[in-house]
Amino acid sequence: MKAAVRYHYCSPDGLTLREVPIPAIRSDEVLVKVKATTVNRSDCGVLTGKPYAIRLFAGLFKPRKPITGTDFSGIVVACGEQVDQFQVGDLVYGFLDIGLATHAEYVAVPVSKAILKKPEHITFEQAAASLEGAHYAYYFLDKIPLQAGDSVLINGGTGAIGNAALQFLKHKQVRVVVTCEAPFVDYLYKQGADYVIDYTREDFTQFDEQFDAVFDAVGKSSFGKCKRLLKPIGLYVSSELGPYWQNPFLALAAPLMPGKKVRFPLPFSINKSMEFINELIEKKAFTPLIDRNYLLEDISEAFNYVMSGQKKGNVIIRFE
Ligand SMILES: NC(=O)c1ccc[n+]([C@@H]2O[C@H](COP(=O)([O-])OP(=O)(O)OC[C@H]3O[C@@H](n4cnc5c(N)ncnc54)[C@H](OP(=O)(O)O)[C@@H]3O)[C@@H](O)[C@H]2O)c1
Structure with a gap:
């Protein structure tokens, strides 16, 4: 089969397309013929080995x-002898943040990991695009207790995480103010945003409203700058560590701080987030934002585009 391969942590240009054997499956695995996958921010971490903490999971040296x-979506073409929840011909999708070898024509997937049957009404491309950003959106928002009528400001509504967060919050009937560049303002209103700030014209940290939470989905702000946007017991969550890596420390100190606080959620079960994502897709309450698509042959180009920080939602790798 054709696969994107590298033997050392490297930049996108170190990735090459090779002919490699189709993986043999263990008794608890299924073999999936991949129909679509994405290049996402987790892939960039696994490719480059940066930040270095990722090497604890993806391989030390x-x-x-x-x-x-x-991530992947595709068709089950073989099942291990212990597998009883899937059968040959099932259409499936799944994700593993530390690497699953899905940039290939076939992938072996343990059924104990996050793999589910694909909802019928979405395409393979949409299924693959529904996973990484949405998983992180779910786990970042999970630590913010919110009810219908509460309000959240999301910085970065066209990122994979921010765009999924917008849809999840609107499903919960939360008021959402969100930032993006001018060409996407109407798109975010159509997705249900209550107010959209064009971040190239207006500094969102100066917006005249206080929120139950600020979620910086692109990690470009700080608690200090966003404090004035928070209600007296509002929460600040960021997808990044912060300019001085302060967010995890501020989150640890939160129980000692009165009033406004930082939360820094740690990753948890992908099975749990996938169940949620699947449920929202079935209810037609979540449709991933898809940007460009590339052939597997052009995967280095796809990685370079994603690493530019310009992608809108998700970048698809399709198979001919
Ligand atoms: N902590 C974790 O476990 C974890 C996991 C995954 C990802 N991350 C991090 O989370 C961040 C978001 O990931 P992602 O995949 O959602 O990102 P992404 O899709 O690559 O986000 C890029 C998008 O953000 C927009 N953007 C860039 N700068 C902006 C700004 N200053 N204000 C508003 N929008 C801006 C860009 O729009 P324009 O091009 O129009 O500016 C683009 O559409 C990344 O920094 C990633 O490293 C963290």
Whole structure:
């Protein structure tokens, strides 16, 4: 089969397309013929080994899996003898943030990991695009107790995480103010945003409203700058560590701080977030934002685009 391969942590240009054997499956695995996958921010971490903490999971000195790729959608073509929840012909999708070798024509997936049957009404491309950003949106928002009528400001409504967060919050009937560049303002209103700030014209930290939470989905702000946007017991959550890596420390100190606080959620079960994502897709309450698509042959180009920080939602790798 064709696969995107590298044997050391490297930049996108170190990735090459090779002919490699189709993986043999263990008794608890299914073999999936991949129909679509994405290049996402987790893939960039697994490709480059940066931030270095990722090497604790993806391989200390070199990548454990030479093939890149964390998500997939496709068709089950073989099942291990212990597998009873899937059968040949099932249409499935799944994700593993530390690397699953999905940038390939076939992938072996343990059924104990996050793999589900694909909802019928979405395409393979939409299924693959529904995973990484939405998983992180779910787990960042999970630590903010919110009810219908509460309000959240999201910084970065066209990122994979921010765009999924917008849809999840609107499903909960939360008021959402969100930032993006001018060409996407109407799109975010159509997705249900209550107010959209064009961040190239207006500094969102100066917006005249106080929120139950501020979620910086692109990690470009700080608690200090966003404090004035928070209600007296409002929460600040960011997808990044912060300019001085302060967010985890501020979150640890939160129980000692009165009033406004930082939360820094740690990753948890992907099975749990996938169940939620699947439920919202079934209810037609979540549709991923899809940007460009590339052939597997052009995967280095796709990685370079994603690493530019310009992608809108999700970048698809399709198979001919
Ligand atoms: N902590 C974790 O576990 C974890 C996991 C995954 C990802 N992350 C991090 O989370 C961040 C978001 O990931 P993602 O995949 O959602 O990102 P992404 O899709 O690559 O986000 C890029 C988008 O953000 C927009 N953007 C860039 N700068 C902006 C700004 N200053 N204000 C508003 N929008 C801005 C860009 O729009 P324009 O091009 O129009 O500016 C683009 O559409 C990344 O920094 C990533 O490293 C953290």
